[in-house]
Amino acid sequence: MNTIKVTGLKKYFRVYKRKEGLIPTINSLFHRKYSEVKAVDGISFSIREGELVGFIGPNGAGKTTTLKCLSGLLYHSSGIVEVLGYIPFERKADFLKKISLVMGQKNQLWWDLPAVESFRLNKEIYELSEDVYRKNLDELTGLLDVGSLINQPVRQLSLGQRMKMELIAALIHHPKVLFLDEPTIGLDIVMQKKMRDFIGNYNKKYKATILLTSHYMADVKELCRRVIIINKGKLIYDGSLESLSQKYSFHKIITVHFYSDAPENKLKNLGEIKLIEGSKAVLKVDKEKAKNVTVQLLEKNKVRDLTVEEPELEDIISFVFEGKSV
Ligand SMILES: Nc1ncnc2c1ncn2[C@@H]1O[C@H](COP(=O)(O)OP(=O)(O)OP(=O)(O)O)[C@@H](O)[C@H]1O
Ligand SMILES: [Mg+2]
16 A cells, blocks of 8 residues: 555745835835746655655755645645545644654754653653653664763754754654655764664664655665655656666776776777776776776786776766756
């Protein structure tokens, strides 16, 4: 069964156009001019129970707007949105007990109070028994390794520590569906990795359905087999990360270590030289030619080491973001 089902979702915002100058300002009090921002412009997809899907796109693509529609914070302009069989915007208590939206850019905790106070409030909102609350809290604080930090005012915490608190607050009721909007933004590499591990574990342990946005491709690569890509409010790809990579890998990266200095003149004819540094050279070669070039390199030179790699996911994604549909 599909946990999330979105059909032809549109969300248009009406924005008021203000002109500079006194007369236009006065005029505009009587004749307001609006323009329409097509934040989400007719997207459809469905997500099955337990899937962890990457939801990616450049800035302003419509990701946050979509997640807000899915969690019922915004009412969509048209289309059908269903999550766990509910219509999100109705914000029924039963629905809210089963979902959570975490925004890396927004603080949802009380700033001046210890995070544990916000957790307690959520306990009341989600009507958790003392036992369940304790059990969930102990588990989450243990997994995220936050210990007594939950008793410290939130404003004193570092960004990474605060993000962990945000997650605890969002997961205290063990939601079945999780919308994560850039949960690792601004975190250092080690903390990003911890967050990723935690998200992956939560998905597996509770068979939670997760839709994750991130500008860090490492998050997507490590956690998601499937990605949905949107750009300018439209869906441009929905499928496995693997086939996306295959489809857009037009070249391979060959790194060679020679026994002596890299022979720049010879290499020029084989492909695009990305780097030459002493005995090391990195070449970008057309996918079809990669095998041939490798053979030539090995036959005609004294090669100490050679590796052939696919281009980085970042390169592939930025190519797709440039608007070329799949
Ligand atoms: N409340 C609003 N009123 C008017 N326009 C809005 C509103 N919220 C979002 N938009 C516009 O809708 C578009 C999509 O915004 P959205 O925040 O969904 O993008 P995003 O994909 O989350 O981008 P980012 O990666 O930068 O977070 C943008 O052009 C934005 O300016
Ligand atoms: Mg956003």
